[in-house]
Amino acid sequence: MSKELYTDKVMDHFMNPRNVGEIPDADGVGQVGNPVCGDVMRIYLKIDGGRIQDVKFKTFGCGAAIATSSIITEMVKGMTVGDALEVSNRHVADALGGLPPRKMHCSNLAADALLAAVNDYRVKHGLSQIGEPAGHGAHQHEHDAADADDAEAGRPPCTLRVDGKCVDPQAGGVPARKARIAGGG
Numbered sequence: 001m002s003k004e005l006y007t008d009k010v011m012d013h014f015m016n017p018r019n020v021g022e023i024p025d026a027d028g029v030g031q032v033g034n035p036v037c038g039d040v041m042r043i044y045l046k047i048d049g050g051r052i053q054d055v056k057f058k059t060f061g062c063g064a065a066i067a068t069s070s071i072i073t074e075m076v077k078g079m080t081v082g083d084a085l086e087v088s089n090r091h092v093a094d095a096l097g098g099l100p101p102r103k104m105h106c107s108n109l110a111a112d113a114l115l116a117a118v119n120d121y122r123v124k125h126g127l128s129q130i131g132e133p134a135g136h137g138a139h140q141h142e143h144d145a146a147d148a149d150d151a152e153a154g155r156p157p158c159t160l161r162v163d164g165k166c167v168d169p170q171a172g173g174v175p176a177r178k179a180r181i182a183g184g185g
C-alpha cells in the first residue's frame, strides 16, 4: 500500500487494526464478500438495550479493506442499532480522511458487513431486514491494482486463482487473499 496514496489515518488503522477478532456469543453477525477479488469481511455485534456494546471484525482483504473494517468498529461501538444503520460507505471513508477514488469500493465492504450484522440481529428478533447494501455492483475490484499494492508493501500476491481470478472464498470456503489476513484464520 503506497503511503503517498493513503492518509496517515488509513495507514494507522491498516498497521494497527482495532477490534480484531470474533465475539463467540454475538447477537448479530454479518459477512460480505466479493467473488471477483475474494475479499471478505465479517463483523460481530454484541447488542444490549438496543445499543452496540461490543464489535469485532475479521477481514481477508486489501489494506483499505482492513483500515475500513477497523475504523467502522470504532465508529459504531456505543451507537444505537438505529444510528448504526445510518453509517454509509461514505461516512467510513470520510472518517479515515478519505480514500483514493480507486479504493472507494473497499469501503462498501465495511458498510455492507455492518448492515448484514444488524439485519442478522433484527431477523433473530423477529424483525424484517431493512436497508440496501452499498452494493456489490459498485464494488468493482481492480485486482491488478490490489496486487500492485501488495508488491509495493512486500506482501506476496494472491496465489489462489482460477482462470486468473481469485477463488471465491464463500463458494469454496477458502480465503483467497490469505496472505493479507487480519484477525487470524
Ligand code: FES
Pocket (backbone or CB within 6 Å): 034, 037, 039, 061, 062, 063, 064, 065, 105, 106, 109, 141, 142, 146
Ligand atoms: S476490498 Fe476488494 S480490493 Fe479492497
